[in-house]
Amino acid sequence: MRISGFASGLDIDAMVKELMKAQRAPLDKLSQQRTVVEWQQEQYRDINIKMVDFRNNKLFSYGMSDQISAKQVNVTGNTNAVSAAAVSGATTGSMTIEVTKLASAASLTSGPGTGPVDTNLSLSALKAAGAVNYDSADQSITINGNKITFDENTDTLASLVKKINSNSGANVNAFLDSTTGKMSITSKTTGAASTVAVSGDVLGRFNLTVSKAGADAEVKINGIETTRSSNTFTENGVAITLNAVSGGAATTLNVTGNTDKTLETIKSFIADYNSLLDTVNGKLNEQRYLKYQPLTDEQRTGMSDDEIKLWESKAKSGLLYNDSTLSQAISSMRLSSITDVVIDGKNVNLTSLGITTGDYTSRGKLVIQDENKLRAAIEADPDKVMKFFAQQTKETDSVKKASPTNPDNGLFNRLSNNIMAALDGMYQKAGTSKLSTDANAAFSPTSLLGSQLRDIDTRMSNLTDRLTDIENNYYKQFTAMETAMNRYNAQASSLFGASQ
Template identity: 30%
Template sequence: MTLDGIKKTLTFSEKTYLSSQDVVNELNSLLSASFGAGRVDLSLNNDSVTLSSKNSILSISLTETAENNPTGILDFGGYATNRLDLVSALASSGFSSSPASDPDTGIAFKINGVSFSFSSDDSVSKIMNGINSSSAGIKVSYSQLEDKFTLVSDDTGVASSVSFEDTAGSLMNSMFGTGVLKSGTDAVIKLNMYGSSEPSDQITVTRSTNAFDLNGSTVKLLGKAAGDTAENISIGLNYDVDSIADKISSFISDYNELLGSLTTLTSEKVYKDYDPLTDDEKEKLSENEIKTWTEQAKSGTLRNDTYLTSIETDLRSSIYSTISGLGSLSSIGITTGLYSEKGKLYIDKDKLRAALSKDAEGTLEMFTKESDISYSLYSTPEQQETRFNENGVLSRISDIIKKNLSNVGKKGALITLVGSPDSSYNAETEYSKRINALDTKIDFMEEKLTSEEDRYWRQFTTMESATAKMNSQSSYITQLFSSNKN
């Protein structure tokens, strides 16, 4: 027998039991010795023994090694429990009477107007899952501790409701019987804002849920005052230091990744012996050889690029420079590494958390503060300097992005140089102008080459003609001398 998870083996004495009362007395002694007096209620009614245990989970079963089967005396079929079996068919689930009026037709019912039908072979668990996944807008659950079912509406507040009825069989009656139906109510909260005790400053808030927004913060009601007496509750808000520290760490990680990508491009080695391959050269190499060669040829293309190095410098300055009225990031544990690491940032998490615990708002302002001077690509140098000094880190980096990538109004530096990935190629960018100039120069050089080739061909033809003429004259003179000798 198992009571609330504690399993005990009950062994009847080897003797002859002359009456049902003898069995009850023996079993009472065994139960008291195993679980304590009064833990299990044992009663005898017309030679039927009933075991029950209020608010406890009780089950009885045969041991695998039992030589003498007691089911002849305790007619329980080898296993019995005072709780429902949610995975067996309805007929054997443990209801006091079968919920199915006709095994052939099964059961049917409605909840909030939604119809359900199940076979008598279906389990309670399957029926509950069907209800919970339906559009009835309710959730049904079973408490093994209390041995009862509960229906709860998905809606909250005074407008919520639950209705159910059996249309075939009696499952709803078996599950809920004449249980108490509690209507939903709205949550009513009286707030005295800003610590005022004046009745005129009191605000009554009515909500259909136990969670509501209060000036940007979510308040969740977990209970109510005892009785009808109002209970004063003070609400204070604190920053989640660990969560903020994690977000700052994530930002620093992203910053390091961005800066690392830029420094890699601007410091790549140039391989002067690796010129771009011609088509003829590619035909003589394998794909891997072509790939390796091309990577070497492209390496260093952006080495010391003016635009990218300027962005690097601006990013580093956005971190290093003091923020007016707040100080520098080093004061909250964010510092740079070695010079060779080219501006990589490190975080002293203990120092950062200490700063957040002491002054979370001031610490966050180092990142979120924004100058009263609006950003503009047309700002004067003095305005730009003032805005930079007053801005927090995030606003500074935002300005750097706008300065280089703005595609509205005055174009950013990189947009002016190479254009935007989401715009079609045009001849207005600086690089496209350079490419067009090179194309024009190539066309000119090709024309000049063709002209030079034509000139050399003309000279060659003239020289060849003169050579042929001279050879002819030489042959004539030779023949002439030969004739005179004869």
């Protein structure tokens, strides 16, 4: 805190501030450079997030066989006995199912009931009334080897049944009818191997004496008699559910390609691919306004919020104009999409599927030029269409394997490799994450831009120290002037007093 200007009557602080303006210009310029680098990192991260999402989420999902090679099951014949749905790896063709016997679960059921019972009374109260009986020293019940404990003062029959049903090891469903006092305990799994073994006095009064063993389902699949432990099972990629005994009337399951779903998957892929291209091309071709630099704190004080927002939108524009990393990514993506894929010794390309890259104004976007042609290709050979997009190369050489023109690699895998290369490039240049879609993820300090920021910070720190020395020197000079003027004034006063 300085007090100056008493002798001269000058505003020393204002004068020093004006003198320092020119001295601070290099520091302001460094601060602006730092802001530009930070903006570049943020813009790289925005693109990085979209690329990671496209590669790790969208491409991965589209590459699943139940998406790009979707199947459907048509059920005919005895539709009441069997229901079915295609799952991953479903094989085109048909099979017949005839149900002789449904699978059932082992169970224990009450013989004569105890009569009405209040399931909301505590077990100790029920014991006192003679509705249940157990040794208070052992407040537990064991089902299928799993011990389930209870508290006679806080637990009721209702809460005990809930504990039984929620015990995963016991693997049973218990039901108590409060009107008749009858109980049943049934295994959650079906088949001959299912069991229900109960020990413990607390349920003794419910007379769990009616025992029923579990049984396997008996079916005939394509004329072959076989058994299954459950009424739900999978065969040849078809999830089959047995609902009733066939009674001699077989059910036919016919697995065919789901053209509509495959077409929908391809359309969704194209939309996401084009959206990514739009984002990257938008940054590559964004106009740069060199006259608009980041605002200094002093410049901001004289502007409104709207003026600041408009200015910064211009200052942020074009920071990734013609960026080499992004340009290479776009080039590789376009090359991947126009290069043939070799499937069973034959070349297949997008054009043969009715898809093109559009004219030059679309900047490489994919366009379904002939949807009928694409639909016909899917219906004629769905496996070929699936392989064009999702086929994986057997190439072992890492460079050839990742090439955008690898003829054995499907389009999805080519694009995945392209984007991984772009993510590597952005990581090295801007320090962005190759896996995260977090908009607040930290940047790696070892990147090129990270190194630039460290260099700028060092220069700013050194320059700030130098400016502090210059400012202090100005004040010293003005203080010396004030001191000299004080002496002069003192001498003048002395001489004037002597002359009087």
